[in-house]
Amino acid sequence: MATTSDIRKGLTIKLNDKLYRIIDFSHEKRGRGGAIVRCKLKEIPGGRVIEYTFNAGHKIDIVQLDYKPYQYLYKDDLGYHFMDMETYEEITLQEDLIDGAQFLKEGEQVNILLHDGTPLYAELPIAVVLEVVYTEPGVKGDTASGTALKPAKLETGAEIKVPLFINTGDKIKVDTRDGKYIERVKE
Numbered sequence: 001m002a003t004t005s006d007i008r009k010g011l012t013i014k015l016n017d018k019l020y021r022i023i024d025f026s027h028e029k030r031g032r033g034g035a036i037v038r039c040k041l042k043e044i045p046g047g048r049v050i051e052y053t054f055n056a057g058h059k060i061d062i063v064q065l066d067y068k069p070y071q072y073l074y075k076d077d078l079g080y081h082f083m084d085m086e087t088y089e090e091i092t093l094q095e096d097l098i099d100g101a102q103f104l105k106e107g108e109q110v111n112i113l114l115h116d117g118t119p120l121y122a123e124l125p126i127a128v129v130l131e132v133v134y135t136e137p138g139v140k141g142d143t144a145s146g147t148a149l150k151p152a153k154l155e156t157g158a159e160i161k162v163p164l165f166i167n168t169g170d171k172i173k174v175d176t177r178d179g180k181y182i183e184r185v186k187e
């Protein structure tokens with residue numbers, strides 16, 4: 001068992017029979033009372049963010065989690081299927097356990113967070129390269145609104161906003177955290 005002095009960003013703890021990752025924390029010393037540690041915690045899985053205050057010296061339960069590389073295979077009625085890159089075993093995850101699932105393409109490598117062999121959620125790379133399968137041609141002078149963006153459909157079926165100079169068939173880099181266009185990729 002650890003204490004509040006061991007708290008740091010990125011640490012995973014067990015609190016009230018749920019797993020939480022520490023996003024942020026601060027040690028505070030009050031006037032006459034003892035010190036406290038205020039933490040911002042993100043629930044795993046689920047992503048709900050809560051704030052929690054510990055008294056200094058409080059015992060906390062630190063949890064060891066493992067990241068393992070998996071390859072995305074396909075999606076069907078059961079969910080998203082992944083293959084362990086070392087043992088070639090398959091696992092299936094539901095969409096709510098995958099951040100940025102709309103940007104997954106077959107063969108993509110992801111990291112899956114495991115706790116005692118149980119998959120908690122899948123993390124895509126921060127940026128992925130995808131092909132634009134359809135977008136309207138950009139027309140010069142279409143910038144009256146100040147935002148020179150147009151909708152584009154990607155090879156995974158996701159739709160995002162891209163600059164006017166992007167055409168059908170172009171490969172672009174997309175941020176999987178917020179679904180925004182980063183840059184055009186040259187072959």
